[in-house]
Amino acid sequence: MTTITTPRNRGDRPKAGRVLTYLLVIAIALAIAVPVAWVLLASLKQKGEFYGSPWTLPEGLHLQNYIDAFVTARMGQYFFTSVLVTLLGLVFVLAVSVPAAYVIARYEFRGRAFIEVALLAGLFVNVNYIVVPIFLMLVGWDRALVDVLPGGFFIDNPGVLSLVYAATSIPFSIYLLTAYFRSIPTSYEEAAALDGASRFQIMTRVMLPIARPAVVTVILFNFLAYWNDFIIALTLLPGEGKTLQVGLLNLMTAQKAAADYGRLYAGMVIVIVPVLILYALIQRRLIEGMSSGGVKG
Amino acid sequence: MKEFTRGALVVTARTLVAAVCVAVVVIARTTVGWGSLAIMLCALLVLLVVLASYNRRFR
Amino acid sequence: MATTTSTPPSDISAPARPARRSARRRGDGRFVLACLLPALVLFVLFMVVPTVNVFRMSFYTWSGFSPDMRFVGFDNFTRLFEDAQFVRAFQNTVALLVVVTVVTMGMGLFLAAIMTRQRLRGRNFYRFVLYVPNVLSVVVIAAIFSAIYDQQNGLLNGTLRLLSLDGLQQVWLGNQEIVLWSVAIAMVWQSLGYYMVLYMSSMASIPEELYEASGLDGASPTRQFFSITLPLIWQNLRTTLTFFVMSAVNLSFVLVRAMTGGGPDGSSEVLLSYMYKQAYTNSSYGYGMAIGVVIFAFSFLVSLLVSRATRREPLQF
Numbered sequence: 001m002t003t004i005t006t007p008r009n010r011g012d013r014p015k016a017g018r019v020l021t022y023l024l025v026i027a028i029a030l031a032i033a034v035p036v037a038w039v040l041l042a043s044l045k046q047k048g049e050f051y052g053s054p055w056t057l058p059e060g061l062h063l064q065n066y067i068d069a070f071v072t073a074r075m076g077q078y079f080f081t082s083v084l085v086t087l088l089g090l091v092f093v094l095a096v097s098v099p100a101a102y103v104i105a106r107y108e109f110r111g112r113a114f115i116e117v118a119l120l121a122g123l124f125v126n127v128n129y130i131v132v133p134i135f136l137m138l139v140g141w142d143r144a145l146v147d148v149l150p151g152g153f154f155i156d157n158p159g160v161l162s163l164v165y166a167a168t169s170i171p172f173s174i175y176l177l178t179a180y181f182r183s184i185p186t187s188y189e190e191a192a193a194l195d196g197a198s199r200f201q202i203m204t205r206v207m208l209p210i211a212r213p214a215v216v217t218v219i220l221f222n223f224l225a226y227w228n229d230f231i232i233a234l235t236l237l238p239g240e241g242k243t244l245q246v247g248l249l250n251l252m253t254a255q256k257a258a259a260d261y262g263r264l265y266a267g268m269v270i271v272i273v274p275v276l277i278l279y280a281l282i283q284r285r286l287i288e289g290m291s292s293g294g295v296k297g
Numbered sequence: 298m299k300e301f302t303r304g305a306l307v308v309t310a311r312t313l314v315a316a317v318c319v320a321v322v323v324i325a326r327t328t329v330g331w332g333s334l335a336i337m338l339c340a341l342l343v344l345l346v347v348l349a350s351y352n353r354r355f356r
Numbered sequence: 357m358a359t360t361t362s363t364p365p366s367d368i369s370a371p372a373r374p375a376r377r378s379a380r381r382r383g384d385g386r387f388v389l390a391c392l393l394p395a396l397v398l399f400v401l402f403m404v405v406p407t408v409n410v411f412r413m414s415f416y417t418w419s420g421f422s423p424d425m426r427f428v429g430f431d432n433f434t435r436l437f438e439d440a441q442f443v444r445a446f447q448n449t450v451a452l453l454v455v456v457t458v459v460t461m462g463m464g465l466f467l468a469a470i471m472t473r474q475r476l477r478g479r480n481f482y483r484f485v486l487y488v489p490n491v492l493s494v495v496v497i498a499a500i501f502s503a504i505y506d507q508q509n510g511l512l513n514g515t516l517r518l519l520s521l522d523g524l525q526q527v528w529l530g531n532q533e534i535v536l537w538s539v540a541i542a543m544v545w546q547s548l549g550y551y552m553v554l555y556m557s558s559m560a561s562i563p564e565e566l567y568e569a570s571g572l573d574g575a576s577p578t579r580q581f582f583s584i585t586l587p588l589i590w591q592n593l594r595t596t597l598t599f600f601v602m603s604a605v606n607l608s609f610v611l612v613r614a615m616t617g618g619g620p621d622g623s624s625e626v627l628l629s630y631m632y633k634q635a636y637t638n639s640s641y642g643y644g645m646a647i648g649v650v651i652f653a654f655s656f657l658v659s660l661l662v663s664r665a666t667r668r669e670p671l672q673f
Contacts, residue, residue: 018476025476032485032545036488039499092398100392107388109385126605130410131632132648137405170399228491228492228495245493271496318454322455330443337451341454349666352668
């Protein structure tokens with residue numbers, strides 16, 4: 001590509017460019033940081049303080065908002081549902097993806113190429129495209145089982161929700177893990193096999209520890225996906241046991257009707273803070289993992 | 298010099314076409330109808346063609 | 357497709373791709389099956405079957421909870437032609453896709469390039485901040501932007517009042533003309549940092565000597581960007597661009613669902629949210645799935661075209 005090149009004063013220009021760059025980057029960083037910080041501060045305001053200028057600091061620590069959110073709006077209960085669903089989902093996805101990725105990377109078998117292509121195609125199917133048929137399928141199963149389980153089993157079941165989460169992140173997880181397993185030399189397994197280790201032992205005792213970085217990446221990305229999802233949780237848990245995100249969505253709707261800002265902001269903080277803490281702890285890992293995946297759902 | 302001018306012209310033309318396409322998409326959205334949807338899809342297609350024409354030299 | 361993979365442990369110097377096992381052992385088959393089966397069952401049950409069902413159900417009318425399902429052929433699709441709300445949702449989807457992609461990718465590339473080339477101090481800190489929106493959930497982002505756009509007490513209108521620019525105040529989420537662009541800004545806010553950080557990490561691996569050499573030849577920074585940076589991160593750019601189509605369609609849905617509900621009066625409806633609405637609010641699942649087929653076809657086609665238009669021989673450095 002040709003661009004217009006004019007002679008420049010080389011000593012002068014980079015300096016001006018540098019200042020401009022700093023200004024630009026700082027502006028963007030502020031555009032991201034200010035709204036988040038504003039929410040944190042606003043969660044401490046009393047009802048009256050929300051009228052007037054939005055730039056005032058809270059007058060005191062009005063923690064009643066948090067009590068309202070945790071107890072009255074039941075965010076505390078939703079918090080535990082979210083933790084449960086996320087953890088279960090992670091357990092499920094690792095339990096099925098690691099062995100599958102390992103054999104795809106290491107064994108020759110009929111249909112391997114086909115399975116790989118199918119999983120790759122699965123990367124292009126976003127969960128939100130297929131949430132309606134999943135819901136209808138589960139409703140159908142419940143109807144078929146109505147004699148055995150009149151209360152229904154599949155809808156409103158956090159375990160089923162985490163199973164759906166796990167299933168829909170299988171393509172991504174296997175894709176990442178397979179690539180990593182392939183990059184590990186076979187010499188480890190050969191040595192272990194000579195020592196008489198079984199196939200299962202080789203997979204769990206030898207390969208899994210070596211593949212830890214990839215496993216951690218899978219955990220991180222799936223954690224964020226499960227914790228932050230609300231469409232599937234909204235659809236599959238229509239009853240009382242909601243997840244945190246759906247609870248927050250309800251708070252938003254309630255706020256629109258009643259102008260109860262304090263509770264909403266406190267609810268937002270409850271949702272944001274755990275993720276921010278985790279992110280601060282593992283950000284290097286996350287960003288490294290991201291460049292290895294390159295795929296965003 | 299001639300080569301240089303030509304290059305600059307091509308760059309300007311591509312940038313211009315891309316900008317026009319984005320503008321067309323934004324403007325066509327304001328009227329609801331299959332006609333404007335078709336226009337928007339055409340603009341999207343032209344954008345992709347511009348991308349492909351930029352990329353052609355690197356194939 | 358695949359971008360760079362994570363580096364394996366550094367104490368190994370053996371060749372990198374020894375996927376083949378020399379000898380097949382007895383019982384391999386059973387082990388392979390045991391390892392694969394759970395993943396495949398889940399994948400087929402919750403991804404393949406629902407995807408097939410989207411297409412199958414689009415040929416039926418079904419109100420959901422009654423077992424009465426009637427085959428209607430292409431009726432659902434012909435109904436789409438007369439549905440002005442569907443056209444509008446389609447237009448909004450295309451508009452968001454084009455504008456958000458151009459803005460996010462353009463700004464992301466540009467900012468990543470200058471940040472990498474200028475070697476700013478405190479880069480890690482900026483990187484930390486820029487990536488924050490990506491770990492926040494869409495509901496939180498929707499709530500943040502609802503607070504920013506709030507008519508009376510929002511950050512935006514409040515600031516405009518403070519600066520005595522009352523004339524610029526808007527009902528950001530209530531005005532049919534601008535609501536979609538309010539959503540677009542939230543989309544860019546969410547995804548810009550992710551792509552910046554991604555491109556920065558891939559630009560950081562370009563050897564410095566390349567820039568020094570072309571600098572001696574008198575190449576300007578702009579020229580260096582197009583002749584060195586862009587070609588060397590092209591594969592990365594191509595992957596992200598291909599997948600961005602899908603993630604933009606999806607993100608526009610979740611944001612619209614949480615922020616505006618498609619309103620006011622359907623002016624911010626996008627295809628996926630319209631499908632969702634038809635399925636759950638209107639209980640016409642067959643019709644909803646016909647919309648789903650259109651979304652599938654559209655996003656697949658655009659992804660395919662993007663990946664075709666950007667295909668290159670991989671370049672090593």
